[in-house]
Amino acid sequence: MELKDIINPNNLVYEKPELLTENTMHYCPGCSHGVVHKLLAEVIEDLDIQDKTIGVSPVGCAVFAYNYIEIDWQEAAHGRAPAVATGIARTNPDKVVFTYQGDGDLASIGAAEILHACNRGENMVVIFVNNGIYGMTGGQMAPTTLIGQVTATTPNGRDVGRNGYPLKITELIAQLPGTSYVTRQSVHTPATIRKCKKAIAKAFQAALDKKGTSFVEVVSTCNMNWKMTPVKANEWMVENMFPFYVPGDLKDSSKADPESYTPLKN
Amino acid sequence: MAKVIGAVVVNNEECKGCGLCVVACPQDVLGQNKQVNSRGYHYSFMKNPEACIGCSNCATVCPDTCITVYRVKI
Amino acid sequence: MGELRLMKGNEVIAEAAIRCGCDAYFGYPITPQSEVMETLMDREPWDETGMVVLQAESEIASIHMIYGAAASGKKVITSSSSPGISLMAEGISYIAGAELPCVIVNVQRGGPGLGTIQPSQADYWQSTKGGGHGDYRLIVLAPSSVQEMNDFVELGFKLAFKYRNPAMILTDGVIGQTMEKVILSDYIPRLTDEEINEKYGSWATNGRKPGRQRNIITSLEMDSGRMEQNNLRLQAKYAKMEEEEVLFEEFQCEDAEYLLVAFGSSSRICQKTVDLAREKGIKVGLLRPITLFPFPKKPIAALAKQVKGILVVEMNAGQMVEDVQLAAGCAIPVKHFGRMGGIIPSPGEVVEALEQKLIGG
Structure with missing residues (x-):
C-alpha cells in the first residue's frame, strides 16, 4: 500500500483538536505547555463544554494561552488567577472556570490567592505547570526550584541557607478541605500524557459536578532555561524532579466518603 | 494476524524540531530533517516510513500539535 | 417613591448596592468602612436578589475577584479605605487597562502608611491621577451626604458601563460614619444571563456562544504600535468624559x-x-x-x-x-x-x- 493510500481521511487516527486555534504557539521548541494546552482543548471538546468554559491565564509564559484555545479567556495579574476565577465562578455558577498557572505564579506571588481559593473550595479547576523555574523572565529561581539547581538567580545552585527550601505546595493544597481532587501528573511520554489527560478530564468533570476545587499539577520541563535539549530535559526531570515531586494522586474524594466534601453555598 | 500500517504527516512549517517525537516513536520511523523550515527548525520527517504502525505516540507528545496520524489494517 | 430611612453612609452603600441590582460584592474589612460588608452580610441579599457577597482573603484578592466577575459582564462593587485601596492599585490598573466596569468605594482615612482611622481626603491624587501603574483614569464621584452615598452607587455603575471604566466613589470617614436621613432607591432587578449576553455579549467572557468568536479580556499587548492605539483609545474615552460627564x-x-x-x-x-x-x-x-x-x-x-x-x-x-x-x-x-x-x-x-x-x- 502506498503512502497516498494510507493518508486518507478515512484512516485518520490523530489530528489537531478543533478547539486549538491556528496560531503558532510562542513557546520554545519542546515546551511542556504545548502538550498541556492540547490536552485541555481535547478535554473541553470531549466534554462539549466550550460554550460554558472560561479560562484564566495569569502572568507567566502561558499568559498567552488565550491565543490558542477557542474559548472565552481572561488574562490575569501575576498570581491572582484564583481570585479572578473566584469572581467568575461565584457570579456564574453554571459555568466551568479554570486557571492555568506556573510555579512562580501559583506558589510564590499567588500563594495566598491559591491557598484561600482552594480552602474555600471554589468550584474550579487549577492547572499548575511546575517546571521549577521562571520561564518568561529568563530562568530565575522559583519556589519549586530544587536544592542545588542552577538558575539565573542561583548561579551556583539553590542554597538552602540563602534561598530556603523548595515548596511542595501541592501537598499543602491536598490538606485543604475545599479541594476534592488533587493530583500530580507529567507529560513526558505518550503513556503519562494519556494519563494526564484522564486527570484533567476528571478535574473538569468534578467542576461540572460542583465538587469544589480540583487541582492538577503537571511536573514539566523548561528545557530552554534548564539549558538542555528537550529530550535531555525530560530525562533530567525524571531523574531529579520525580523523587521530590512524586507523581500520583494526592487526594481523590470520589474514592472517599462523598459526604466529606461540603459544596459551597451562594 | 492483521497487519497494521500507518503514516504520519508533519506540518513542516509548524514543526519546531524539538525531537520529542523522534524518541517517542517505538518503530524508529521519524528523524529530523537536515533541511530547515522557514523559521530555521530541523523539522521531523518519516525517515523510515514503512515501519510506521500509526500508534500516534509522536503526535501525542508533539507540543505544537503539528503531526497528523493515519492508520490502516490490512 | 423610595423609602425614607435614617442610616450611616457606609450602610447606605450596602443597601444601594443590593437595590441597584448588583451581582456581587467582594471586600476585606478595614476601618472606617467595615459596615459596608457587615451590612451586606446581615442583609443576606443572596436570598433576596441573588447577589453574591464574599469576604476575600485580602484587598488584592477582592479587586481581582471584581476583575473576574466584571469581565463576565456582571455588575460588581467593592469598598475599602486608603491602605486597602493602595493594595488594590494593581487590580484597578488591570481593570482600567482591560476596560471593565465596576464601582470601587474608598472611605478615606488619614495617611501616609497605616496613618490613622480618622477621616481624610489625602487620596485625591491617588484617585484622580491614576493610583496604579500606567496612563489611566478613574471616574471619581465625591459624595457630600449620605443621600449621595445612595445616589452615586447607581450613577457610578451607569458611568462605569457607559465607558467600560472603573468608577470610584471617593468619600471619607465623615460621610461613611455619619447618620443622616436618606431616601433609598427603588429596587432594580439584576440582569439575567440573556440580558447580559444581549447588552455585553460582544466583550463579556461568560462562555463562547455558538456563532461568536471567543472573547478575551486582557490588558496585555506585546506590539508597541497596537499598545499605543490601546492607550489612545483610553485617552479618547477620558476626553469624552471631560466633555460630557462633569458634575x-x-x-x-x-x-x-x-x-x-x-x-x-x-x-x-x-x-x-x-x-x-x-x-x-x-x-x-x-x-x-x-x-x-x-x-x-x-x-x-x-x-x-x-x-x-x-x-x-x-x-x-x-x-x-x-x-x-x-x-x-x-x-x-x-x-x-x-x-x-x-x-x-x-x-x-x-x-x-x-x-x-x-x-x-
Whole structure:
C-alpha cells in the first residue's frame, strides 16, 4: 500500500483538536505547555463544554494561552488567577472556570490567592505547570526550584541557607478541605500524557459536578532555561524532579466518603 | 494476524524540531530533517516510513500539535 | 417613591448596592468602612436578589475577584479605605487597562502608611491621577451626604458601563460614619444571563456562544504600535468624559468676590463657612466638584474671571489645589487650606484662613 493510500481521511487516527486555534504557539521548541494546552482543548471538546468554559491565564509564559484555545479567556495579574476565577465562578455558577498557572505564579506571588481559593473550595479547576523555574523572565529561581539547581538567580545552585527550601505546595493544597481532587501528573511520554489527560478530564468533570476545587499539577520541563535539549530535559526531570515531586494522586474524594466534601453555598 | 500500517504527516512549517517525537516513536520511523523550515527548525520527517504502525505516540507528545496520524489494517 | 430611612453612609452603600441590582460584592474589612460588608452580610441579599457577597482573603484578592466577575459582564462593587485601596492599585490598573466596569468605594482615612482611622481626603491624587501603574483614569464621584452615598452607587455603575471604566466613589470617614436621613432607591432587578449576553455579549467572557468568536479580556499587548492605539483609545474615552460627564454644584456664587472650592465632607463644612463669612460681610461663594475626574475646569475658569481669589479647602496637604490652579490660571491667587491626620477643620477656621490667605486680615 502506498503512502497516498494510507493518508486518507478515512484512516485518520490523530489530528489537531478543533478547539486549538491556528496560531503558532510562542513557546520554545519542546515546551511542556504545548502538550498541556492540547490536552485541555481535547478535554473541553470531549466534554462539549466550550460554550460554558472560561479560562484564566495569569502572568507567566502561558499568559498567552488565550491565543490558542477557542474559548472565552481572561488574562490575569501575576498570581491572582484564583481570585479572578473566584469572581467568575461565584457570579456564574453554571459555568466551568479554570486557571492555568506556573510555579512562580501559583506558589510564590499567588500563594495566598491559591491557598484561600482552594480552602474555600471554589468550584474550579487549577492547572499548575511546575517546571521549577521562571520561564518568561529568563530562568530565575522559583519556589519549586530544587536544592542545588542552577538558575539565573542561583548561579551556583539553590542554597538552602540563602534561598530556603523548595515548596511542595501541592501537598499543602491536598490538606485543604475545599479541594476534592488533587493530583500530580507529567507529560513526558505518550503513556503519562494519556494519563494526564484522564486527570484533567476528571478535574473538569468534578467542576461540572460542583465538587469544589480540583487541582492538577503537571511536573514539566523548561528545557530552554534548564539549558538542555528537550529530550535531555525530560530525562533530567525524571531523574531529579520525580523523587521530590512524586507523581500520583494526592487526594481523590470520589474514592472517599462523598459526604466529606461540603459544596459551597451562594 | 492483521497487519497494521500507518503514516504520519508533519506540518513542516509548524514543526519546531524539538525531537520529542523522534524518541517517542517505538518503530524508529521519524528523524529530523537536515533541511530547515522557514523559521530555521530541523523539522521531523518519516525517515523510515514503512515501519510506521500509526500508534500516534509522536503526535501525542508533539507540543505544537503539528503531526497528523493515519492508520490502516490490512 | 423610595423609602425614607435614617442610616450611616457606609450602610447606605450596602443597601444601594443590593437595590441597584448588583451581582456581587467582594471586600476585606478595614476601618472606617467595615459596615459596608457587615451590612451586606446581615442583609443576606443572596436570598433576596441573588447577589453574591464574599469576604476575600485580602484587598488584592477582592479587586481581582471584581476583575473576574466584571469581565463576565456582571455588575460588581467593592469598598475599602486608603491602605486597602493602595493594595488594590494593581487590580484597578488591570481593570482600567482591560476596560471593565465596576464601582470601587474608598472611605478615606488619614495617611501616609497605616496613618490613622480618622477621616481624610489625602487620596485625591491617588484617585484622580491614576493610583496604579500606567496612563489611566478613574471616574471619581465625591459624595457630600449620605443621600449621595445612595445616589452615586447607581450613577457610578451607569458611568462605569457607559465607558467600560472603573468608577470610584471617593468619600471619607465623615460621610461613611455619619447618620443622616436618606431616601433609598427603588429596587432594580439584576440582569439575567440573556440580558447580559444581549447588552455585553460582544466583550463579556461568560462562555463562547455558538456563532461568536471567543472573547478575551486582557490588558496585555506585546506590539508597541497596537499598545499605543490601546492607550489612545483610553485617552479618547477620558476626553469624552471631560466633555460630557462633569458634575459640580455652586452655592451663592452669583455675587461672590471670593470663592471656596471643596469636595465631599469639606464642602459641607464650607457651606457653613459661606454663611459665617457673609454674616461678616465677605461675599464668598462655594464651588463643589462632584466629579473629581472629570474635573470641573470650565466652571472654575469662568468663576476665576469674577472673583478676587480662590481658597481650596481639603483635608490634606494640598492636592486638588493644583487642579484648581491649572483651571483658574494665573490672574488671581489660588490658595490652599487644609488639616491633616484625621482632623476636620471647623467652618470658623476656614473663615480665618480665608481672611488671612486671601483678604489680608
